[in-house]
Amino acid sequence: MGDARVAIEVGQLTKQYATSRGGVLALENIGFTVQEGEFVSIVGPSGCGKSTLLKILAGLLETTSGTATLRGTAIRGPRKDIGVVFQAPVLFPWRTVLDNVMLPVEVQGLPREAHLKSALALLELVGLKDFESRYPWERSGGMQQRVAIVRGLVHDPALLLMDEPFGALDAMTRENMNLELQRIWMERRKTVLFITHSIPEAVFLADCVYVMTPRPGRIQHSERVALPRPRPLDVMTTPAFGEHVHRIRACFNSKGEVDA
Amino acid sequence: MNSPRNIGYGVVLFIAVTGLWEVTVRGLGIPIYILPPPSQIATAMVRGTMSGVYAKHLLSTVGGTLLGFVLGCVLAFALGTGVALSRRFDYFLYPYIVMFQSMPKVALAPLIIVWFGLGVTSKVVSAALVAFFPLMVNTIVGLRSADEDRVNLMRSLAATESQIFWKLRLPSALPFIMAGLEVAMILALIGTIVAEFVGAEAGLGMLIQSMNFNMDVAGQFSVLIVLAVVGLLLNRIVTLVRRRVLFWDFSEKSTAGPALEKPVAGLVATKGEAA
Numbered sequence: 393m394g395d396a397r398v399a400i401e402v403g404q405l406t407k408q409y410a411t412s413r414g415g416v417l418a419l420e421n422i423g424f425t426v427q428e429g430e431f432v433s434i435v436g437p438s439g440c441g442k443s444t445l446l447k448i449l450a451g452l453l454e455t456t457s458g459t460a461t462l463r464g465t466a467i468r469g470p471r472k473d474i475g476v477v478f479q480a481p482v483l484f485p486w487r488t489v490l491d492n493v494m495l496p497v498e499v500q501g502l503p504r505e506a507h508l509k510s511a512l513a514l515l516e517l518v519g520l521k522d523f524e525s526r527y528p529w530e531r532s533g534g535m536q537q538r539v540a541i542v543r544g545l546v547h548d549p550a551l552l553l554m555d556e557p558f559g560a561l562d563a564m565t566r567e568n569m570n571l572e573l574q575r576i577w578m579e580r581r582k583t584v585l586f587i588t589h590s591i592p593e594a595v596f597l598a599d600c601v602y603v604m605t606p607r608p609g610r611i612q613h614s615e616r617v618a619l620p621r622p623r624p625l626d627v628m629t630t631p632a633f634g635e636h637v638h639r640i641r642a643c644f645n646s647k648g649e650v651d652a
Numbered sequence: 653m654n655s656p657r658n659i660g661y662g663v664v665l666f667i668a669v670t671g672l673w674e675v676t677v678r679g680l681g682i683p684i685y686i687l688p689p690p691s692q693i694a695t696a697m698v699r700g701t702m703s704g705v706y707a708k709h710l711l712s713t714v715g716g717t718l719l720g721f722v723l724g725c726v727l728a729f730a731l732g733t734g735v736a737l738s739r740r741f742d743y744f745l746y747p748y749i750v751m752f753q754s755m756p757k758v759a760l761a762p763l764i765i766v767w768f769g770l771g772v773t774s775k776v777v778s779a780a781l782v783a784f785f786p787l788m789v790n791t792i793v794g795l796r797s798a799d800e801d802r803v804n805l806m807r808s809l810a811a812t813e814s815q816i817f818w819k820l821r822l823p824s825a826l827p828f829i830m831a832g833l834e835v836a837m838i839l840a841l842i843g844t845i846v847a848e849f850v851g852a853e854a855g856l857g858m859l860i861q862s863m864n865f866n867m868d869v870a871g872q873f874s875v876l877i878v879l880a881v882v883g884l885l886l887n888r889i890v891t892l893v894r895r896r897v898l899f900w901d902f903s904e905k906s907t908a909g910p911a912l913e914k915p916v917a918g919l920v921a922t923k924g925e926a927a
Contacts, residue, residue, distance in 0.1 A: 469810075482799075
């Protein structure tokens, strides 16, 4: 990206969990930066601490040491300029699609009228126009996750955190959602931190992929992906794409971990 | 299920059973003060209804039941919320509440009559006491049942604790609360009848007592039928409200985990399953 403003800066971040048998080091010395408007994937096997990292950035967990800042201010708790999309859609079944999407606006006391417009525009962007007064359980899993993405974007956050958002979907839906997410991102140019355990998914979506290895969770490698956008699904069969995937996979193999 | 054919079978079955009852009782010469034939019960029912006697007592019983239900439920909800949300409340108060619950509250009825007299107050207090506990337990379980991911979502939005309560915990608790209300309604009726047995100026329970003294067994049977119908109707009302309020819960059944249905300390705490 030409724009060189830094959105997220993580420095020497360490997280230790206390257990009955002493501390467990979940994250060690994590450091990276994300530029404004950049799409960054973090890829790693289960238990490498990537979800812990996301929870810290979302302000749901405290760090043991080190810092994480967003637009220059430290993340010390939940804040209103972050949107989060979890692995499950986490919708409220007693609310309609629109009311689910408007939840952040309500909770944060933002002006309703202005955000209603952007909520409807976003719903249209993800193909959920005309479904806003239906209930989420009337829609498929992929549709529900779209609602969750719209909810993550409705209050126009500085950062969208996504924690394996498509992990629970079937392979075909997942590919569609990847295309969809790319389209949304190209339209809105949000700073996105996307966590996944699928290497191809990480490469397909990101400007930059950070590779995490477990015990303790560390960033082993960073991979710049300069493939032109919009990337069609076919890009996955090109040699350039294959090289990225290969280099990332090598990080796990060298550690004796095979995943994805 | 409700096909004309099945309704027809139902009517035939009913006629067959009552007919058999009538014939057996008359044939074997069973005295009317032991087991009255259906015809006598029907006569008693018509007599009691036409004279307006049943209506008067019915009003008293239903009034006591509803007031007791409301009182018990308001208290149960308030205390349940306190226990669910405050550690301190839970620690200091809950043991007493459980101790109180393990006592058969029906045994308190004579005391209640001494304290509150023969009027409607005693019924209300008795009904409230009996109805109180299941709703309180269900409120506690319900408020604690909010899905962890949803709590995290609310937290990530920088929601306050009170926003989390109103927008998430309370709606999540509603299936439990409604199930508690269903049980509480029936228990309130039982509490009222018990109070009326021990002493009251009016009420179907008191009517049964006085009929018993007069060996009017057919009359008692007819009042029992009235009580069964009342119980059924009260239950229907709660069920209807529940379906209205929980339109989303019935659709979510398949995704709600079995963990949500875990009873606490062997007490009532079930959601779902309508009567």
